[in-house]
Amino acid sequence: MIEDAPPPSSRPLFHRLGLRDGAPIDFTIDGRPARAMAGDLLITAILTNRSDLRRFEFGEAMRAGFCLMGGCQDCWVDLADGRRVRACSTPVEAGMAVIVEGRRA
Amino acid sequence: MNATSSPRIVVVGAGPAGLRAVATLAEAGLKPTLIDEARRPGGQIYRQPPAGADRPAEALYGFEAGKARALHGLLDRLGAAVDHRPETLVWNLFDASLDLLGPNGFETVGFDRLVLATGAMDRILPFPGWTLPGVYTLGAAQIALKAQGVAIGRRVALVGAGPLLPLVVHQYLKAGAEVVAALDVTPLGPKIRNIFGLLAEPATVAKGVWYTLRNLLAGRPIRSSVRAIRVEGDGRVEALAWTDAAGREHRIACDAVGASFGLRSEAQLADLAGCRFGFDAVTRQWIPVHSAAGRSSRADVYLAGDGAGIGGADAAELQGERAALALVEDLGRPVDGGRVADLERALARQRRFRAALEAAYPFPTHIAAAIGDDEIVCRCEGITAGTLRRTAIDRDVAEMNRLKALTRCGMGRCQGRVCGQAAAEVLAAARGVEVEAVGRLRGNPPIKPIAVKEALR
Numbered sequence: 001m002i003e004d005a006p007p008p009s010s011r012p013l014f015h016r017l018g019l020r021d022g023a024p025i026d027f028t029i030d031g032r033p034a035r036a037m038a039g040d041l042l043i044t045a046i047l048t049n050r051s052d053l054r055r056f057e058f059g060e061a062m063r064a065g066f067c068l069m070g071g072c073q074d075c076w077v078d079l080a081d082g083r084r085v086r087a088c089s090t091p092v093e094a095g096m097a098v099i100v101e102g103r104r105a
Numbered sequence: 106m107n108a109t110s111s112p113r114i115v116v117v118g119a120g121p122a123g124l125r126a127v128a129t130l131a132e133a134g135l136k137p138t139l140i141d142e143a144r145r146p147g148g149q150i151y152r153q154p155p156a157g158a159d160r161p162a163e164a165l166y167g168f169e170a171g172k173a174r175a176l177h178g179l180l181d182r183l184g185a186a187v188d189h190r191p192e193t194l195v196w197n198l199f200d201a202s203l204d205l206l207g208p209n210g211f212e213t214v215g216f217d218r219l220v221l222a223t224g225a226m227d228r229i230l231p232f233p234g235w236t237l238p239g240v241y242t243l244g245a246a247q248i249a250l251k252a253q254g255v256a257i258g259r260r261v262a263l264v265g266a267g268p269l270l271p272l273v274v275h276q277y278l279k280a281g282a283e284v285v286a287a288l289d290v291t292p293l294g295p296k297i298r299n300i301f302g303l304l305a306e307p308a309t310v311a312k313g314v315w316y317t318l319r320n321l322l323a324g325r326p327i328r329s330s331v332r333a334i335r336v337e338g339d340g341r342v343e344a345l346a347w348t349d350a351a352g353r354e355h356r357i358a359c360d361a362v363g364a365s366f367g368l369r370s371e372a373q374l375a376d377l378a379g380c381r382f383g384f385d386a387v388t389r390q391w392i393p394v395h396s397a398a399g400r401s402s403r404a405d406v407y408l409a410g411d412g413a414g415i416g417g418a419d420a421a422e423l424q425g426e427r428a429a430l431a432l433v434e435d436l437g438r439p440v441d442g443g444r445v446a447d448l449e450r451a452l453a454r455q456r457r458f459r460a461a462l463e464a465a466y467p468f469p470t471h472i473a474a475a476i477g478d479d480e481i482v483c484r485c486e487g488i489t490a491g492t493l494r495r496t497a498i499d500r501d502v503a504e505m506n507r508l509k510a511l512t513r514c515g516m517g518r519c520q521g522r523v524c525g526q527a528a529a530e531v532l533a534a535a536r537g538v539e540v541e542a543v544g545r546l547r548g549n550p551p552i553k554p555i556a557v558k559e560a561l562r
């Protein structure tokens with residue numbers, strides 16, 4: 001195993017295809033600055049920055065949503081202000097502080 | 106119903122069926138309320154991107170751009186004739202009232218007549234690795250592209266068991282995404298054998314052939330009869346492996362997989378309404394029964410669109426209008442008999458087409474049969490197939506709701522939307538009975554989770 005390889009989750013999952021443009025929107029994931037684009041749903045905002053969005057409650061695994069249509073409920077994420085939102089149906093907002101791994105920084 | 110005031114009519118769902126229903130009701134001089142979870146109308150098939158992510162209809166909907174534009178423009182055209190409630194979840198139905206959670210918090214709305222046009226989501230069957238980050242439904246892969254202009258990964262493998270597969274492959278390739286594999290878990294033979302039935306809707310077939318040829322020319326032919334798909338990866342998707350028709354093993358590196366196996370109806374509200382359900386042996390699922398006109402077993406509830414059995418977007422528009430006309434007629438108001446006859450003819454043609462399409466894409470029993478004991482079936486609660494099988498035998502469980510009570514499978518946040526059909530297949534196989542015999546998960550309010558913060562607002 002290569003010691004200094006980044007953890008798998010730090011590489012983005014979703015891939016922007018250059019089909020649209022939008023003003024940058026700054027938010028944070030576990031206290032670290034992250035950038036999204038106007039028009040992004042929160043799931044897009046998170047997964048263009050990393051590969052998962054929450055820890056599974058009943059095991060070690062991470063989860064990254066599944067259906068993108070508000071059906072599976074796999075994409076609920078915590079925000080530092082106490083809100084819990086469904087990332088596939090919630091637009092990203094500037095300053096949103098997403099908690100994925102629990103560090104609020 | 107109060108004879109002196111106008112009847113309260115509610116339509117749930119702003120996809121093709123619900124939108125056609127409200128247009129028809131409004132034209133009949135009734136003022137329907139239209140409730141939908143999304144901000145903007147269109148449903149999933151004609152889903153509109155969120156504000157700021159708009160693109161031209163041609164880019165988003167291809168051949169269907171005209172239909173999408175017409176539906177999206179309906180509510181603007183109808184204006185105050187429709188009481189549109191976007192971003193509103195119907196989380197319960199009790200007696201003749203709906204419990205809502207919308208931008209202004211909780212509300213209860215009564216109805217004299219209700220049209221349910223609640224749509225569908227992907228039909229899901231577990232396979233090794235299906236809960237890894239990077240595995241999505243085929244529908245999700247399409248929504249990522251349509252609503253957000255993103256691909257679910259840099260190297261994407263797509264797996265399906267229905268007409269959505271060639272379409273999403275085509276859309277991904279056209280958008281410049283890299284599709285590393287396109288796999289159909291159903292055989293090619295039935296598609297050829299059912300071509301005459303499919304030709305009941307020649308334009309739809311022509312589009313399917315067009316997507317297939319384009320995919321072929323782009324070097325991404327769809328491989329049929331694929332079996333034993335499994336996703337590999339440590340913490341995220343790294344590869345997809347499968348077995349081909351000849352029994353050869355394949356493995357391809359990828360970072361995302363879009364996989365699902367046809368569609369299933371969203372019928373929780375029909376269930377809470379007490380509508381009678383019937384088992385459809387072809388799609389192996391329970392659907393609320395209704396007449397050709399859309400009347401359910403309950404006199405004040407009408408059903409239209411994919412929520413009442415999968416029929417596709419064109420059939421949904423026809424059903425929405427037909428159900429609305431049935432409602433108007435049941436209120437004792439005049440309807441255009443010629444229009445009713447036209448709709449019924451078109452719907453009969455759609456039913457012939459749908460029967461051929463279901464035969465062309467048979468339910469992939471081999472995927473369901475191969476679900477391993479350590480595979481998670483219920484992704485909300487992390488319940489494995491092994492737990493379900495052991496419980497079925499050790500506790501002598503013969504029925505789905507008992508299985509749910511004992512294992513928590515289907516009790517989680519999704520209420521069995523994702524695991525319900527697979528769990529029924531596992532239970533039936535473990536008991537050696539037909540899947541029909543194990544019944545179906547009953548719906549419970551709230552049919553979708555209500556965030557605590559929302560509840561207190």
Ligand code: FES
Pocket residue numbers: 065066067068069070071072073074075076086087088089
């Ligand atoms: S990804 Fe399924 S509800 Fe959000």
